[in-house]
Amino acid sequence: MSRGSLFIVSGPSGTGKGTVCSELIKCENIFLSISATTRNMRVGEKEGVTYFYTTEEKFKKMISDGQMLEYASYNGNYYGTPKKAVEDMLEAGKNVILEIEVQGALKVKEKMPEAILIFVVPPSIAELKKRLIYRGREDRDEIKRRIGEASREFSQLPKYNYVVVNDELQRCVNEVLDIINATNEKQRIIERLLNELKESVNYDD
Amino acid sequence: MSRGSLFIVSGPSGTGKGTVCSELIKCENIFLSISATTRNMRVGEKEGVTYFYTTEEKFKKMISDGQMLEYASYNGNYYGTPKKAVEDMLEAGKNVILEIEVQGALKVKEKMPEAILIFVVPPSIAELKKRLIYRGREDRDEIKRRIGEASREFSQLPKYNYVVVNDELQRCVNEVLDIINATNEKQRIIERLLNELKESVNYDD
Numbered sequence: 343m344s345r346g347s348l349f350i351v352s353g354p355s356g357t358g359k360g361t362v363c364s365e366l367i368k369c370e371n372i373f374l375s376i377s378a379t380t381r382n383m384r385v386g387e388k389e390g391v392t393y394f395y396t397t398e399e400k401f402k403k404m405i406s407d408g409q410m411l412e413y414a415s416y417n418g419n420y421y422g423t424p425k426k427a428v429e430d431m432l433e434a435g436k437n438v439i440l441e442i443e444v445q446g447a448l449k450v451k452e453k454m455p456e457a458i459l460i461f462v463v464p465p466s467i468a469e470l471k472k473r474l475i476y477r478g479r480e481d482r483d484e485i486k487r488r489i490g491e492a493s494r495e496f497s498q499l500p501k502y503n504y505v506v507v508n509d510e511l512q513r514c515v516n517e518v519l520d521i522i523n524a525t526n527e528k529q530r531i532i533e534r535l536l537n538e539l540k541e542s543v544n545y546d547d
Numbered sequence: 548m549s550r551g552s553l554f555i556v557s558g559p560s561g562t563g564k565g566t567v568c569s570e571l572i573k574c575e576n577i578f579l580s581i582s583a584t585t586r587n588m589r590v591g592e593k594e595g596v597t598y599f600y601t602t603e604e605k606f607k608k609m610i611s612d613g614q615m616l617e618y619a620s621y622n623g624n625y626y627g628t629p630k631k632a633v634e635d636m637l638e639a640g641k642n643v644i645l646e647i648e649v650q651g652a653l654k655v656k657e658k659m660p661e662a663i664l665i666f667v668v669p670p671s672i673a674e675l676k677k678r679l680i681y682r683g684r685e686d687r688d689e690i691k692r693r694i695g696e697a698s699r700e701f702s703q704l705p706k707y708n709y710v711v712v713n714d715e716l717q718r719c720v721n722e723v724l725d726i727i728n729a730t731n732e733k734q735r736i737i738e739r740l741l742n743e744l745k746e747s748v749n750y751d752d
Contacts, residue, residue, distance in 0.1 A: 456705035463736065467743035493744045496737070500661035503708060505733045528710045531668065532701070538672035539698045 343435040344533050346371070347525045348428060348454060349518075350440045350447045353462035354492035356473040358508045362462055363441050365515045372522065375428055375440040378404070381419035394424060411453055412446035423450065437522055444495045451501070458525055459502040460518060465509040467492075549738050551576070551641040552730045553633060553659060554723075555652045558667035559697035561678040563713045567667055568646050570720040577727065580633055580645040583609070586624035599629060616658055617651035628655065642727055649700045656706070663730055664707040665723060670714040672697075 353359040366372050378394040380401050389395055396404075401420045404410050413422030423440060431438045440450065440457075451457050464470040470492065474485050499505060504521055508514040558564040571577050583599040585606050594600055601609075606625045609615050618627030628645060636643045645655065645662075656662050669675040675697065679690050704710060709726055713719040 463740055467740060467747050471747075489744065489747060493741075496741055496744065499737045505736050507736060531710050531712060532704045535668060535672060536698075536701055539694065539701065542672050542676075542694060 344526065344529045346432045346434070346436040346438060347522070347529060348375075348432060348438045348440065348450075348457040349522060349525075350442060350450055350457055350459050351462060351518075352442060352444050352447045352459070352495070352502070353508075354464075354470065354495055355488060356470050356477065356492075357462045357464045358473070358511065358514075359441060359462040361511060362508060362514055362518060363439055365511065366439055366518060366522075369519065371435070372437045372439060373431060375423055375431070375438050377421050378410075378424050378427075379419060379421045381417075381421075394427065411440075412442065412449040414446065425453070428454075437526070444498045448498065448501060458504070458521065460504045460506060460521065461499055461502040462506055462508050462514070463496075465507055548640040549731065549734045551637045551639070551643060552727070552734060553580075553637060553643045553645065553655075553662040554727060554730075555645045555647060555655055555662055555664050556667060556723075557647060557649050557652045557664070557700070557707070558713075559669075559675065559700055560693060561675050561682065561697075562667045562669045563678070563716065563719075564646060564667040566716060567713060567719055567723060568644055570716065571644055571723060571727075574724065576640070577642045577644060578636060580628055580636070580643050582626050583615075583629045583632075584624060584626045586622075586626075599632065617647065617654040619651065630658070633659075642731070649703045653703065653706060663709070663726065665709045665711060665726060666704055666707040667711055667713050667719070668701075670712055 351359050351363055363374065367374050376390065376392075376394060378396055378401065380396060380398045383389070383393075383395050387393065398420065401413075401422065404424065405413060405422070409425050411423040411425050411428060413420055415421070423442070423446075428438055428440070440447075442450070447459055451459055464473065467489070471485060471489065474488055506514055506517045506521075556564050556568055568579065572579050581595065581597075581599060583601055583606065585601060585603045588594070588598075588600050592598065603625065606618075606627065609629065610618060610627070614630050616628040616630050616633065618625055620626070628647070628651075633643055633645070645652075647655070652664055656664060669678065672694070676690060676694065679693055711719055711722045711726075
């Protein structure tokens, strides 16, 4: 069995990247990364399923020990991606999807350069505005703020491995699946050649 | 016209990456990067075509000024990739191919993270050995050395964007052309969205 690969999905709010990820994890061998958090468990949530729940003290120790691929605080609580949880899934041959914003994505890429960065974009900026309005964010200032945010995120696009346009959900999901399959194929080729090299050295034929 | 993209092609000797690159530059809008060197011009060579010829003093100044994407010395002469020459070609919308070994490739990637790293591999290690022998490198120690070198290079494979198997030349060339086309398409999408964002801010519709 080959090692799985890590895919980081980003994109401005309103591009539908969440829906794309929900579709992806319906497929075989594709799983969402589970974050750690210091916030309290809510009714219906489950340890190790919705989140890994931990204390602020332990969370900060994980940060200082370099065990967090990325983290952020929000409303007084910490949220982050524990490296070990991701590593264990990859080792088990699973493909892992991490849906995070651009700053976090680039931090993970620094620590795991083999991670594949995928940026989901809307077909056009006009369409992005339409979707934000449709989602009930009709406040003109709020939409302007989000477009400004999108603008800053877009400036990091060249650092992403792939840009996929979410024009039609299933087509977009298929494009990401093609990326996942091509990455897995690359991984198989690497592992096969490294094995052949090892044997070649062992037997010196 | 969209900005061109930079493609760095590496791979162990014997994989035929040179032949792949020769085929690529026969295609429209794909050009080899031209290196700078301190060695003397030979008969039949041309300034700005085979190399940019320069003095050791000027070459070293370019290094200290950060104007070299990567460089190496060989047989007492310096060889390197001048950043400006690459930038000018990209600005002019040209796709640039840089055929260099792994260490240099990773240095360029640090300075230009948008560069696409392509690793050309043989279909198998047995086939690689066969090709090295066929190329007249029958010396057992030399082949062992080259396999060892390939082994070290392969360990950097996860940092490459793409791994292409050179099993059949034209199929391999087509696969690289697909990568180039997909990258150009990504670039067009980025530029279009950034333009739309700019207009959106200007007109604030």
